[in-house]
Amino acid sequence: MMKLINLSAIYTLWLRETKRFLRAKSRVIGALGMPLMFLVFMGKGFSKASLPGLPQGVNYINYLAPGIIAMILLFGSMFAGISVLWDRQFGFLKEVMVSPVSRTSIVLGRVAGGVTMALSQAMLMLIASLVMGLKTTVFGVLSSLIFMVLLSAAFVGLGLAFASKMEDMHGFQMIMNFLMFPLFFLSGALFPLSELPVWVEKIALLNPMTYGVDALRATLIGVSVNPLAVDALALIFFCTAMVGFGAYLFESVEVD
């Protein structure tokens, strides 16, 4: 029987994605562009503004930076998951699917690769935030990494789920506009959710990003809405569910 979790295959898949990532420098820089502009222009533009709902003594750049880091994790991870479609279109998926490696291992390899990519982009954004004036601690950065991994893995899983059901790249723009942006705006990344109507705030409770942003604030700047344990549990739940969902749908993928 084929091993369900084949570590060397997972490593192989990870290695391939990492190589491609390191070579596609323009893509990496391109992906950083928009979040960086959010960070710079909103951070600078609102630096003196007093936003209602902002915790006492927290200036906007400190509030914004964790949100933008979560944003890049969301976009980077979803994109990594959906990029299976590229492999399908370029035929490489067949090479993967016909190898004696379980689908579960293929999904885990993909998740490992996607998380690595999204995390390195997030690290670059963290450096940019420090330059912009973010105040944090080494311990804060290290503990935030755990939550970044959880958040990223969840969205790679979701991206994979979409990729398993989509035939081509055409639906990608729709997912960008009708899923990723709402997830981003409804997460408290830019402003406190308490300023939104109550029913919208309720919806935001179903958004994994909400907990991701909150957990990153808790670890990086020491301010959060929920206790960190709540965020942690929610993220673990979403991560397991979404990777599981992605793996489940990927199982049924047939290539031709």
Added chain:
Amino acid sequence: MSAIETNDLTKEFDGLTAVNSLNLKIEEGELFGLLGPNGAGKTTIIKMLSTLIKPSSGSGRVAGYDIQGERDKVRQSIGIVFQDISLDTELTGWENLDFHARMYGMEKELRKERIAEVLKLVSLEDKADQFVKYYSGGMQRRLEIARGLMHYPKVLFLDEPTLGLDAQTRHVLWDYIKELARREKITIILTTHYMDEADYLCDRIGIVDYGKIVVLGTSKELKEKVGEDLISLEITGRASSADSVFEGLDGVLAVNIHDNTVDLSVKNAEKRIPLIIETSRRAGIEISSVNMRKPTLEDVFLHYTGRTIRGEGASGRDMAKQDMRNRRQLWGGRKK
């Protein structure tokens, strides 16, 4: 043990039967060709045998393993070269092979050794460290064949290995295929709709039409089944009266007349031509040209299916695939 054995293997897509109760037996070490027009079901057969899709009914064994019950063992025992390129063009040739070897669980030392070996077999040693996107179509094909051989498969599937390649590249590729069949001592199953390809490469050929193998044998056997040599006479004026002239002539087995052409099925044609010309002259039939040929696989195909293999144009699906290939090249060229 046979390399491949199928038992009423069938695949239906939405009520359409792509492969119809296929019973096929291929021996170890054979170079076997599935020859048929586009849409005949060749690729579907390969996909079932390689565990990519599940049969609707029936069963099959590859290298002794059941294609449904022992998929992993089947996968470990086969190599495939797909109809469309399935390489990672952003990686180098060497990296593509390395990826494959790792996925198949090969140890480091063996991996290195084998990569060098297969690269040499397809003469790509010098190009190993170049990105695959800079390879020509023929080089990509060769790399895919090398990759299919990496993990010492017992059976190698080649699905339309020379589709879309120019004539010169095709001949080069044929020689590689012949060479590896000789050196690697594996069973090779290839699909093609090129008659010359099947004729040149394959030990045995199965002609596939509408999901069934209509006839099977060596190229020589198949041609013998169609029978005799063919002499075509082009005649000035109508040929309708020629019927009685050639009918019953020594060695002439059948006469076929259309417009101003007379087709004669003849035994040992080269020896009969003088007699035929002599007879024509005496009957007052003026011959403007004579053409003699041995039966080809094209004739075999015509004989068994009633159609020429090029009879139908490319199907919509094939055109979509061609379109895909073109677009891919566009992308490949644009991306940096």
